[in-house]
Each structure stands twice: as structure tokens, then as C-alpha cells.
Amino acid sequence: MTSPRCSSAPVHGGPDAAGVPLFDFSTNSNACGPCPEALHAVQAADATRYPDPAYTALREALGAFHDVDPGRIVLAASASEFIHRITALAAQQGSVKVVVPPHSYGDYAQAAQVRGLEVLRGDRSAAGLQWACEPSSPLGLTDPALHAWRQGDADAAWRVLDCAYVPLRLDPEGTWTGAPSRRTPSACWQLWTPNKALGLTGVRAAYAIAPSDCEEQARALTALAPSWPVGAHGVALLQAWMQASVQQWLVHSLRTLSGWKARQLALCTDLGWAMHAGSLANYFCAQPATTTLQSDLVALRPRGIKLRDATSFGLPGTVRLGVLAPAAQDALRAAWQAVLGPAGRTIPHSIGSRETL
Known part of the structure; x- marks a missing residue:
């Protein structure tokens, strides 16, 4: 069914007009952050120069970290920016429906609604752009779509797994061990935002990993981005994210x-x-x-x-x-x-x- 719940102005936590909550x-x-080493890297970033517009070294390092070809790495200004960009590309390539979890981050639906796409909640049978989050927000549960995605049963042109909270799982089975888990389905896009895990949400930087057969889509997404979507501080954060310490x-x-x-x-x-x-x-x-x-x-x-x-x-x-x-x-x-x-x-x-x- 079409969702009536998302407004055009998503609600967010964090500081507001009243300032920073104590x-x-x-x-x-x-809440254990900020990570001291990551914070130091951000503070020491050279903001007097542009980053490499192709992010060559960063994409190579992220590819090695996730054991994928660097051509599958797409840099983004933030998770929200990527959500809007991939929704725009999906619409451009013919998608008319976006499937979001029953309870989920508002930007998934908002990005669809501003482009005139139909928003469906939980209807995994619908082809188009499908979203899942692992674990889900706000409830922190395993998204039921993941089983179908791992089995290759989801009939969708686009499937995106929001991995924002994968490094913050606290259950024994899924607790982060210092490297990306093989439990994450490979037949979908993965969207990573390390700033939450490192306690540095004010640094806006993210990246996505395309499925192995979607490098053409990755190039199309890169072409849709403005120049230098990630600044020097975001580059420093992502580089620090991969350090063993x-x-x-x-x-x-x-x-x-x-x-x-x-x-x-x-x-x-x-x-x-x-x-x-x-x-x-x-x-x-x-x-x-x-x-x-x-x-x-x-x-x-x-x-x-x-x-x-x-x-x-x-x-x-x-x-x-x-x-x-x-x-x-x-x-x-x-x-x-x-x-x-x-x-x-x-x-x-x-x-x-x-x-x-």
C-alpha cells in the first residue's frame, strides 16, 4: 500500500533549534566516541587543497577493506545524499515504485516522493527500488528482506542494504569483529556510513558498494554526483575507518x-x-x-x-x-x-x- 506517513521534511535526532542537548x-x-584516532585524523586533515576528484587511493583502500574491486566503490557526501542519488538513477532508468521497511529512516520514502515514485511498505514482491536496513531503525531488528536477498528470491531491479548500524550490532552472533562480515548479502548494494560507529556524526562521508555485476550502474551513479562530494575531512574519516587500531x-x-x-x-x-x-x-x-x-x-x-x-x-x-x-x-x-x-x-x-x- 502507499505510505501516508512520510512527510516532505524528514524528522531527525540530534541538535535542533534549541542547540546541542546535554x-x-x-x-x-x-556513545563511547569520538574514536580518538579518527578524531585526530579529521582534525589533521589538510583543508587547504581539494581531494583527488576520482578518490583513487581511497577507493582502492576501501575495495581492499571489503575485498571487492575498486570499481564497485561509489563515494557519497552522506548516506542521505546517496539515498537521493540512487533513487534518482532508479527513476531515470524506469523504476516507478520504491519499497521501504514498515518502520524505517524517512529519507528512503522522502527521496521517492519528491520524484513522484510510489512508496510501498514491506511489499517485497514489487519490482523497483527496495530498501533494507541491518539492523533496522528504529527497532534494531534483522530486516526480513535479507533472507530473500541472500536466496536471490527478491525480484527487484535495485536492492540497497543500509549498513549504517552493522558495526554497532551488540548481539553475539552479529557483533562486529573489526572487518566487514560475510553475512552481508552480496547481491545488493551496500551503503556504509562509519561516522556513527566512530562517534563522529558531524563529519559527513559515506560510500556504497555495488553488486559484482553492477559496475555500469556504479559508473552512472558516480556521473550523477557533483564534483568532490566528499571533502578532506570526510576522506580522513574514511581512511581512519579502515585502520586496524x-x-x-x-x-x-x-x-x-x-x-x-x-x-x-x-x-x-x-x-x-x-x-x-x-x-x-x-x-x-x-x-x-x-x-x-x-x-x-x-x-x-x-x-x-x-x-x-x-x-x-x-x-x-x-x-x-x-x-x-x-x-x-x-x-x-x-x-x-x-x-x-x-x-x-x-x-x-x-x-x-x-x-x-
């Missing part, structure tokens, strides 16, 4: 995040929030025990707390929380109790329960 639960950035830092940070996540889940349960179970990532969704969530979120903001309202994901009454350090969690507890008062405002049974969803 305790920002609204983004999925690695940076990968070791990331692996170590996942152990810390796992402990913080367990504590944060327990805190939210203690507050009486209903949890969406099964998140594999450094974030999860919860339904706060309140009937006035919108005004409560506004009231939390001056107290230094920002949560991500999940209404734009199709989950009204729900928030997505990135995992933060214990001090931030304690601040969330104190602010929530201050806003609601000692008795709180219990959510009616017809809206939800305080048990795991």
Missing part, C-alpha cells in the same frame, strides 16, 4: 555499550515503560508510561534530555533511545520523574501495557 538519546551515534577501538567500545545497554533497559523498565523487545543494536524503542508524551518530551528538553519521538517511524507513543553512559541514564531518570511527578501519568491499557511489547 544528554542526547535521540541519535544512534556510538581504529577497528580495535570499535570492537572494545561494543563491550562497553553492551553493559550500558543492559543498564539502560533495566532503568526504562523500572520507570514502567513498555519495551519493544529484540533490538540487536546500540538503541531500542520504548513506550513511556504517560498519556502526554509530546508535551513531556518538550518539558524534558530544558532539563538537558532529548529523546527521539518515533511517530515519524510509524510508532506513535513510542521513543527511540540511543544507548548512553550511566551518568546520562541517571539524568534521564531524574528528569523524567521531575517532569511527571512522583505519581506519574500511567498509560491506559487501551494504548499499551508496561510489559514487554
